[in-house]
Amino acid sequence: MAKQQLYIVHGMGSDAVGLVGRITAPIAAAGGNIVDLRQDVLHGLFTIYLVVDLSDRQLEPASLQTILAEISEDTGLSVTVNQYTPVARVSDKKSLLMILIGRDQPGIIATSSKMLGQYNANIEFAQTIGREGIFLMELITDVSHTSIPVDNLKRAVRDNMQELDIAAIFQEEQVFNKRKRVILFQISSTFFDEATINEIISQTGIDKKELQATFAGNRALSLATAAADRLAGLPIDVIETVLSAVIPTEGSLELIQTLKVMGYKIALASTGLSFFTEHLRHRLDLDYAFGIGLEVDDDQRTVMGNLLPDERGADDMNTVLTRLTASEKVTIEDITIIADKEEHTTPGIRVKLNLDVLLDCFNQRIVSRENMIGLLGSFGQLRFD
Numbered sequence: 001m002a003k004q005q006l007y008i009v010h011g012m013g014s015d016a017v018g019l020v021g022r023i024t025a026p027i028a029a030a031g032g033n034i035v036d037l038r039q040d041v042l043h044g045l046f047t048i049y050l051v052v053d054l055s056d057r058q059l060e061p062a063s064l065q066t067i068l069a070e071i072s073e074d075t076g077l078s079v080t081v082n083q084y085t086p087v088a089r090v091s092d093k094k095s096l097l098m099i100l101i102g103r104d105q106p107g108i109i110a111t112s113s114k115m116l117g118q119y120n121a122n123i124e125f126a127q128t129i130g131r132e133g134i135f136l137m138e139l140i141t142d143v144s145h146t147s148i149p150v151d152n153l154k155r156a157v158r159d160n161m162q163e164l165d166i167a168a169i170f171q172e173e174q175v176f177n178k179r180k181r182v183i184l185f186q187i188s189s190t191f192f193d194e195a196t197i198n199e200i201i202s203q204t205g206i207d208k209k210e211l212q213a214t215f216a217g218n219r220a221l222s223l224a225t226a227a228a229d230r231l232a233g234l235p236i237d238v239i240e241t242v243l244s245a246v247i248p249t250e251g252s253l254e255l256i257q258t259l260k261v262m263g264y265k266i267a268l269a270s271t272g273l274s275f276f277t278e279h280l281r282h283r284l285d286l287d288y289a290f291g292i293g294l295e296v297d298d299d300q301r302t303v304m305g306n307l308l309p310d311e312r313g314a315d316d317m318n319t320v321l322t323r324l325t326a327s328e329k330v331t332i333e334d335i336t337i338i339a340d341k342e343e344h345t346t347p348g349i350r351v352k353l354n355l356d357v358l359l360d361c362f363n364q365r366i367v368s369r370e371n372m373i374g375l376l377g378s379f380g381q382l383r384f385d
Helices: 019-029 061-075 108-118 150-163 194-204 208-214 220-229 236-243 250-261 274-284 317-328 355-363 369-376
Strands: 006-014 033-042 045-053 078-084 095-103 122-131 134-142 166-171 182-187 246-248 265-273 288-297 302-312 335-339 351-353
Touching (some): 006 019, 019 061, 095 150, 108 122, 108 134, 108 150, 182 317, 194 355, 194 369, 220 265, 220 288, 220 302, 236 274, 246 274, 250 265, 250 274, 265 274, 265 317, 274 288, 288 317
Antiparallel strands (some): 006 045, 033 045, 095 134, 095 166, 122 134, 246 351
């Protein structure tokens, strides 16, 4: 067998349908053997790396250059190629999977990578997603030659990441067979910012002081009861129309999709009513969504105005965690909770509201003033500065 003659091909540019095929097909048709490929799309930026073996000489390096120039002209991508000699793999290598997750902020990647370099832990693979205030990074590091024991390394990383409010999770065995893990978004407050709520108040004539009095306090069940009471008799069809105006942000869609591709199960626990959390579960393709249950008359297809006692959402996190561990057959340690912690915006899962749809329902008297107050309290605990 001829010795491999390997070339690294890198392509980068605006994403479009069919790019992988338009790159790989001409290379393969000319006799180039693609032995490795890695492709990704970041914020609409398409990137691809290929390792092409030319050892059988069906395709000469000069011809490969010509093909790549044609691919670049055809696709608009910037395409480069370089020859390289691979480094032999170490048979006794010891790998460590590291997962960093928490609130996004500057300096996480720099801090973690600098520390690993300081202790001679070599990063061999890394992928990161940062959207809607959430940061998650997975690294596979070679810890065969670290300057301190691996347990000490993990402790140092945990301590440094804790200062940034980032959780550090490690897996030493079967690092290429990642354990099942669940990311649980615990959202206690409303999904809408105060500006949106104020605009609704302004357009509907709701008295803000009355709204504050209706949803005063911090007991989720009592606030949900106040919301449910004002929704009594509202047809389910109207609820569905209102929900059609609640749209997840593009960042949330991309975040959840990426996390699921990376193998995570995604759950939401909210103090919002269950019709809202179910809407988010379907729109975002969440694995689980826990809200406060609302009784519905299925025959009349109307809201009854009462809560279901066994569905308490984020008000009963013990039940949420018990259900997740039982359903996914994981331990509590395998569940990472990301809470809103009274922040001004919800982390990770964020939505926009089409006010035209909501206000049209109000203007046509499909939704009464009392119903509107109930709807405002349906998306989680209202917050007022």
